[in-house]
Amino acid sequence: MEIIQSLINEMELEAQTTRKMLSIIPQDKFEWQPHPKSMSVIRLATHIAELPGWVGMVLNTPELDFTTSPYAPKVVTNIQELLAYFEENVTDGKAQLEKAALPQLDEEWVLRNGDEIYSKSTKAEFIRVTYSQIVHHRAQLGVFLRLLNIPIPGSYGPSADEELEMAAAAS
Structure with missing residues (x-):
């Protein structure tokens, strides 16, 4: 499979x-x-929602x-705004990938703060870093929600909460 289609998938x-x-x-736990x-x-959550939009930037x-380019996170006030922001960034990220050319993925991309270089890689590599950041921060959010005793959904299979629910339904 071509790398661009793989990144879209x-x-x-x-x-x-x-x-x-x-x-x-x-919503009552937003500031926790x-x-x-x-x-x-x-x-x-807002950072997670913005990350798919980094694909186009890269x-x-x-x-x-x-x-x-000082960082200024978007302010969202409710779940509907958060989800709309996420969908906007996913749509944009996918559209940017769909019109990308393979040679573009081999171009260098740098993340820096002035003279301090945090990362220097190809654009393809940094898009993968962006995806890793989504997974990383989503896992953090899962821990936050678990600490708040909120049942969490599974990521790559059922969560412990879903397994308990399935076990209860089966008995």
Whole structure:
């Protein structure tokens, strides 16, 4: 399979799981955080929702420099806005991949903060890093929700909550 189609398929697969996780966040827990150094639930969820949009940024720019492009997270006030923001970014990311050319994926892409380089890789490699960030932060969100005693959906199979539910239904 061509790499571009593989990246599109992977984005959609991860979007299905991410959609389930984002949709169960209770609005009354938006500002909760497990530790002062941790993001709040809504800040983490918003970051997860924005990450598919990084695909277009990576494909269409040579770098992201936080000194010239300061990070300002989008403010969302409810789950509907969060999910709409996520869908907008998934749609854009897939559209950017669909019109990408293979040679573009081999171009260098840099993530930096002024002179400090965080990452230097090909655009294809950084798109995969972006996907890894989605999975990583989605797992963090799962821990946050678990600490709040909110049943979580499975990612690549049933979660412990879903297994208990299935066992109860079978008895």
